[in-house]
Amino acid sequence: MKTGPSKLRRLLSSASHNTRHWCAVAAVGLSAGLASPVWAQPKETLIWLLRDLPPTMILEGPKKGQGIIDHMLPLLIAGLPQYEHTLMRVNRARAMQMLHEESFTCDPSLVWTKEREQWITFSIPAFRAVSNGLVVRKEDRSVLEPFLIDGEVDLAALLINGQKKVGVVAERSYGEVLDTLLKQAPDGALTPHYGNDALGSLLQMQRLGRLQVVLGYWPEIRYQAQQANIADDELAFYPIKGTGKYLSGHIGCSSTAQGRQAISAINQLLRTLPHEGLDRLYADWLDPQRRKDYLEEAKAFFEHQAGQ
Incomplete structure (x- = not known):
C-alpha cells in the first residue's frame, strides 16, 4: 500500500x-x-x-x-x-x-x-x-528449577539436558547470545514453529500440555496470552543467564x-x-x-x- x-x-x-x-x-x-x-x-x-x-x-x-x-x-x-x-x-x-x-x-x-x-x-x-526469557505454566516451574542460577535460567544447560523441548519462533533472531546457543542446541532440543502466528501457536501448545517451555519476549508473550484468554498469573517468566535485562x-x-x-x-x-x-x-x-x-x-x- x-x-x-x-x-x-x-x-x-x-x-x-x-x-x-x-x-x-x-x-x-x-x-x-x-x-x-x-x-x-x-x-x-x-x-x-x-x-x-x-x-x-x-x-x-x-x-x-x-x-x-x-x-x-x-x-x-x-x-x-x-x-x-x-x-x-x-x-x-x-x-x-x-x-x-x-x-x-x-x-x-x-x-x-x-x-x-x-x-x-x-x-x-x-x-x-525487555530481553527474551523462558515462560512456563506455573504448575510446571519445577521443570526449570535444576537450571536456575540466581533466578536466571542456564539455557545452555537446559538445552544440553534435552529432557524438555524449548518452543521457538523459527527464523527469528533472539539476539547474538541466544542465537549462538540455539544454533549449538542438540538435535531435538527445540520445537520451532514457522506460522505467521508462531508464538500464539506455541502458547496454545503449552496450554494443551504438548510443550512446557517457550522462549520469547515477556511483553509479547503477555499480549499473545491475553488474546488466547490465558491470564498472567497462569504463567511464570524467567530471564536467561548472560543476556542482560534489556x-x-x-x-x-x-x-x-x-x-x-x-x-x-x-x-x-x-x-x-x-x-x-x-x-x-x-x-x-x-x-x-x-x-x-x-x-x-x-x-x-x-x-x-x-x-x-
Missing part, C-alpha cells in the same frame, strides 16, 4: 499525545515537501517492511496501531520528506529476503546481530525492549548506497525523537513491577546516546 499525502496525515495523527509537538514540527516539513514544484526531481521510493509483532507493531485486533513502532514510524516518515514512502506488509521470511536483495527497503524493528550486519545496514538504537531494537535497511544514505538520515532523526514518550508507550505493555525499572534504564540509555 502506497502512502500518499492523506495516508501520511493519518499516520501522523496516530502518534501519541506525548509526541504531538514533534509531530507538529515534522508535519510542517512534510507539507513543504508535498508542495514542491512539479519540475522537481522524482523522489526515490523507500519501502517499509511491516509485520504484526505485538507489542512493538500491531496490525490487527483491538490494540491495532498501539505499538511503539506504530507511533514511531509516522515520525520517521514525516522527517524523511526527501523520499516517497510505501508501506508493505510481509511475513518474516519475505522481509529478510527483500533486505538481502538490491532493493531500497527498511525494517523498523530489528535486532542487531553480527551475521545480519553483513547484508543489513543498521541504525543506532531506536528503542529498548536489548536494543534497531531500524535496518538494505545494505546498498540508498539504504546507507537513508540510515544516515534516520540516525539524525533518532537522536531528536521524543524517546521519553515512546518509552512510556512500551512500558504500558509491561507488568507493573518491571515498568519503573524499564523507564529509568531507557531514560538513562537515550540520554547517553543523545550526548554522543
Whole structure:
C-alpha cells in the first residue's frame, strides 16, 4: 500500500499525545515537501517492511496501531520528506529476503546481530525492549528449577539436558547470545514453529500440555496470552543467564548506497525523537513491577546516546 499525502496525515495523527509537538514540527516539513514544484526531481521510493509483532507493531485486533513502532514510524516518515514512502506488509521470511536483495527497503524493528550486519545496514538504537526469557505454566516451574542460577535460567544447560523441548519462533533472531546457543542446541532440543502466528501457536501448545517451555519476549508473550484468554498469573517468566535485562531494537535497511544514505538520515532523526514518550508507550505493555525499572534504564540509555 502506497502512502500518499492523506495516508501520511493519518499516520501522523496516530502518534501519541506525548509526541504531538514533534509531530507538529515534522508535519510542517512534510507539507513543504508535498508542495514542491512539479519540475522537481522524482523522489526515490523507500519501502517499509511491516509485520504484526505485538507489542512493538500491531496490525490487527483491538490494540491495532498501539505499538511503539506504530507511533514511531509516522515520525520517521514525516522527517524523511526527501523520499516517497510505501508501506508493505510481509511475513518474516519475505522481509529478510527483500533486505538481502538490491532493493531500497527498511525494517523498523530489528535486532542487531553480527551475521545480519553483513547484508543489513543498521541504525543506532531506536528503542529498548525487555530481553527474551523462558515462560512456563506455573504448575510446571519445577521443570526449570535444576537450571536456575540466581533466578536466571542456564539455557545452555537446559538445552544440553534435552529432557524438555524449548518452543521457538523459527527464523527469528533472539539476539547474538541466544542465537549462538540455539544454533549449538542438540538435535531435538527445540520445537520451532514457522506460522505467521508462531508464538500464539506455541502458547496454545503449552496450554494443551504438548510443550512446557517457550522462549520469547515477556511483553509479547503477555499480549499473545491475553488474546488466547490465558491470564498472567497462569504463567511464570524467567530471564536467561548472560543476556542482560534489556536489548536494543534497531531500524535496518538494505545494505546498498540508498539504504546507507537513508540510515544516515534516520540516525539524525533518532537522536531528536521524543524517546521519553515512546518509552512510556512500551512500558504500558509491561507488568507493573518491571515498568519503573524499564523507564529509568531507557531514560538513562537515550540520554547517553543523545550526548554522543
